[in-house]
Amino acid sequence: MTPDQMKDASLLELFRLEAEAQTQALGQGLLALERDPRLSQELEACMRAAHSLKGAARIVGLDSGVQVAHVMEECLVAAQEGRLLLSPEHVDALLAGTDILLHIADADSARAEQASLAVAALVERLQSLLGESPAPASAAAVPLTAPPPLVAPMAAADEPQGLAEPADAAEPAESNEPRRADGGEASERVLRVTAERLNQLLDLSGKALVDSQRLQPLQVSLQRLKRLQAGASRLLDSARDSVCPSLDPQTQAFLADARRLLGECQQLLGEQMVELDEFAWNTGQRAQSLYDTALSCRMRPFSDVLAGQARMVRDLGRELGKSVRLEVDGVSTQVDREVLEKLEAPLTHLLRNAVDHGIETPDQRRRAGKPEQGLIRLLARHHAGMLVLDLRDDGAGVDLERLRASVLRRGLASAETAARLSEEELLAFLFLPGFSLREQVTEVSGRGVGLDAVQHLVRQLRGGIRMEQLAGQGTFFHIEVPLTLSVVRSLVVEVGGEAYAFPLAHIERMRRLAPEDIVQIDGRQQFWHEDRHVGLVAASQLLQSPEGRAVEGDIPLVLLREREAVYGVAVERFIGERTLVVMPLDPRLGKVQDVSAGALLDDGTPVLILDVEDMLVSIGKLLASGRLDRIDGGTRQGAARRKRVLVVDDSLTVRELQRKLLLGRGYQAAVAVDGMDGWNALRAEPFDLVITDIDMPRMDGIELVGMIRRDSRLQSLPVMVVSYKDREEDRRRGLEAGADYYLAKASFHDEALLDAVFDLIGSAQG
Template sequence: MSDSLDTDLLNIFRDEVGEYLETLNTLLMQIETAASADPESLRELNRVAHSMKGASRAVGLKVIETIAHYMEEVFAASMQHQLKLAPDVCDLLYDGLDLIQTVVDGDENDEETLAHLLMHLEQVVAGSAIPADEPVQEAKEATNHHGEEPPAGTNHKSPPAEPIQQPAEMPIPPSLVTDTSTVMMRPMEESIRVSVGKLDQLMAEVSELLVARMQSEERVRDVQSLRRLHGRWRREWQGIRAAYIRLARRVQDEQGDLDADLLVIFKFLENNQRNLLAATHQLSQLVQALGQDNLRLTTLADQLQDDVSRMRMVAFETLLGGFQRMIRDLARDTGKQIHLDVIGLAVEVDKTVLDALRDPIMHLLRNAVDHGVERPDERERSGKSRTGRVRLEIEQRGNEIVLRVADDGKGIDVAALRHKALQTGIIAQQEADAMSDEDVRSLIFHPGLTTAATVTAISGRGIGMDVVRDRVESLRGRVSVMSVAGEGTTISLYVPVSLTRIRCVLLEIGMETYAIPSAVIVRMTTLRRDDVFTAENRDMIVLDEHPVPLVSMADVLGIPGSPRSADEITVMAMRAADRTVAFEVDGLQSERELVLKPLGPEIARAQFVSGAALLGTGAVIIVLDANDVVRSATGRTLPARRAPVLSRPSAAVVQRLRILVVDDSITTRTLEKNILETAGFAVSVAIDGDEAWQKIGEEHFDVIISDVEMPRVNGLELVKLLKGNEHTRHIPVILLTSLAKPEHREAGLKAGADAYLVKSQFDQGELLQMIQAVM
């Protein structure tokens, strides 16, 4: 078998075993919590274990084959009422599933752990576990349900072993209730496996088709505009045609015969009257045909996009088994009694989004068990049930998924959190005094901040909540926290259903146009300047009878806006980062659906940037990160996901600075040029050091920003040329390169560069700061 075929087979096997593990985990959870096993579930367990054994044998994974064989024997014995799936037996089966997952993931497994597991599984099969009502001897006689011998290399014989003891006084968690009664392997439809990479490529091509559709719509609007212009011309002609006829008759009456030149003109006008009518008819037909073609293209493109999107959609229930199992294990480890409610498992989301949410959901559930829900005796003293409740709820609202993790525990201790943040130096006393309870609760997203008295292996290190926020915001989502002391905490995640299309409102700031996701917009309105008032040293307006801060979007982004109107202001209020803020903008356009385009690593890290999108005109616009914008507007930079962008250099500095950007990549040159021109600098570009040296001899430049690896004259050679010439050695040089090793930095600075920045760590704020520093 070829290496490529081996690889393909192993990839198929991984997907198949993933489904088997999910089914086994879920069914075992149902059987364990129901305290009895229904025959159908046992048959399904036995069938899945048998299938997994056969698949493992086909790819030569003896470890998985052996574990699956003994699991099959356990389920077969249980089917014949010769073995009870008691908690200790389930623990052993879960250990087997975890070990299989380790092998599938390609991690090294501990041989001692494997030997210990196989020994105990063999003991269970041999009848040493907690038996059912039937005699153990009968169980021994009926263990091999399929009449097969254990895989070669395993020893089915073992000395008498003691029963596996269940830990004393350890409560068994109550039922983990979900909105699905049973989970069975559904009848297999005829299907093929397609890699996610191929689906991504197909989705990218569909995105290009959607852009073509938008461009087609733009062309239809252009033709409609042309028809309106033609209609105005025709109406004007009809208005003057009567005057033209009167003039022709008057000339004819006065002169008898028309002048030859006038006759030519009159005939030309009459002929073009007929041509005008024909053009009007043809133009109307063209507009109608283009509209119908565009309608068909729109229908097909949207249908294709929906079909491809559905191919990538995965139900949240695929996560259920793992989370149920995790809660069960955590409850046992912490000695707590947990009742898990899961609502909305049938909701589907793009696989990329679901994969990105897996860890955040896990963090939230772990925190709910470890930090949220109290121990049974503590709950009893508080007048609560000994069993804590954790709720995972998923719902779809339009193009957005709302996911909530709630517990009925002790809630967030705002006073303790404020004190801890002060104690660790995260906030100053003045900040602490000014912070509302809502602001303090948001501090849970600060890395490393925790009020836990002791560190545990579960969630007590303050790790996780910052990861949750960063992961959700990387999906263009947002997080909110609600908590009532003594009653519990609810953390809500808001993420888009798909990452390829997004509904946005376009906003105008000076000469620039940006997009903001519609999901975060609370209100768009026009107000009188007199409606603005000052409170707490900042501008405010009233929305829905509540004061809301008013901030200039141009000031937040650090770009020039239009001159302010003395009478009216255009306002867009949005809710993000757990705050509502109103922004003054220069103009607002209608809502539209945009096709998002991937960003390169350099610009993807830039503050305020969530993505980029193509308009029907072909123009590229930036989609703003609402969370970054709101945090910057409210001065809440903690915990910043990206380095903050500094304010623009002063006008006096900008006016006298001319910058030369040197890079052999047109993309990088254009990106840097746009950033610097947006900041107000005059920018020229060169493709390598040779061209740069020629331009420096012809023009004056205040700063040089250069790549290192370039043809002809590279960056280091250019620096040496500049620093070795008495006329240019005073010009500061910033090297901006992908070479990140210490020796590369040392070489650049040794050559004479004034600063050295790495593209993979590129941040536009750092670049602007560096320009100011070298000047």
């Protein structure tokens, strides 16, 4: 390449940089002018941007760019002078010119003729709207360096400003500084740094922050040493005072020297501690500042993900015969660059969904008493270390009966079940793969690639999404994702003597569970939470870790939610909430089951960050297998085992009464809702006694007793029958089936039951 060619290439690159900034300003200004054509500030800013692009195109020799920018400038000047009132048609043409200017330098000669025709058509269109005679075609058909597309509503730059990724290390982007959108000089020099370099810097700064915390134990040890020295000094003084009169002068001199040396040690230690305290404080502050600065290098304003979104909403609305505008609050909210990149696709889908499915046509909105123009509001904010996005439209909401009919038609639920579905349960179907309310495929929707894709992308960001709607008033989406993928706010727990971290975004809540609140249903341990039974699994079994220290008393639980399913994961200890710097696992390990990354605690202890999405799959497989470890509170070693009783009764009242009586006497108690449930429980874990009713669905008590007596492993298990039937023949049937004790509910009282239990298996401890 010749020096002249290199110079031209450099100028073209500068034009591209300026075109990105100026066309973004033009797009935003034109959308504002469409709402209010008399905004003098916006008119001035748009005219100045078009004028700047005209001059820049002239410098690099893009004559077609000069023509497009010139006719746009003329249109905007006419609006400034009051000779023209901008209409949506004017804005359409001006936005098309903006698209051409953005891409006019990205071309090859093969498309020059097509681009020339596009430029000629646009110039003629704008001149026609201005009321001028169109220029001859030959004047407009100037060969282009690159063919611009007429419409590119989603033409956001691939790289956010200042974070492009060349192959080499950080270096100046250009010797000339890029201009701001308003035509002025940039106030800060822009450097190009690879994302890998930023990740490495953040990793090193995080380790430096951890290392700075290691000085704290040394400070504590020196404080203890200082106290010990002070104690030794006092003892030496006491010894000297008590024996001093009887000591010879030489011994007294030795004691005096020892006291003096000890005093010097104390003074030196005090001075060193002061210096160490100051050093530790400064080191901690600098390490924190380094970490914060490294983290901020990855942060970008939320506005970076919005480039072209307002334009897309506006253009799609016009294509569908609707008038829609997008309002955004919190555009300056800082978010990690990687998170922003991954948010663009789900946000685009939700916005297109709101325009297509939510906002009504002007006629429909007028009949509903709404403004003809639909409104979509997007709010971005920080909350508890998360980026929170609230997306709301003022459209028609979701037709629940149409949704219910679609669920029924697709065979996703029976007619009886579909009729009972609540609004929340119905809306959950919209997140299923392949589900769409559109009967016919259009360019916008109907292919079944819907909210399930949005939910999947949000979950990949370790976040969550929920949906609400109000018939006739609109739809609301609430999204929470981490501000950065480099740092994750987590709940750190102990499992098998090791530290593990649950990202807070995936935790429904944390709680402690009393062992007596655990019940046995269908062979699985469950507990009552928010008016429902929740399945319980041991984290040690999930993670295949060795059994750690015994849990004393209440069991620490982490509750995880997957759509409508909630699971309780039992851990050994809550360590606490921590902000962890994510350290990717060595790629040679491949995908480690249930683990996403590693990190270090403040004291340098390694911790594994759990992949909750993966863990939910593992929980499902574990529950399906039926091979679940039993979870229990209290010590597991060195203590007498409490005897376990299984209560089988289809009456909730009777079950709970008997369970509480047994717990009050010190026995462990599990419950089953009928004979089949009881049989499954007996095959899953050991019991010392079974108390069963007779009349129950699926399998009655007589059948259950018979199966117990025919099983070689269970045939010696004591069984008590408690039944309302007090006839002699019923008593005989129960005892003939193999029951060891028969108690009639008619004569039932607390002590009678407990006395019978004691007669059969003795006291609770054994």
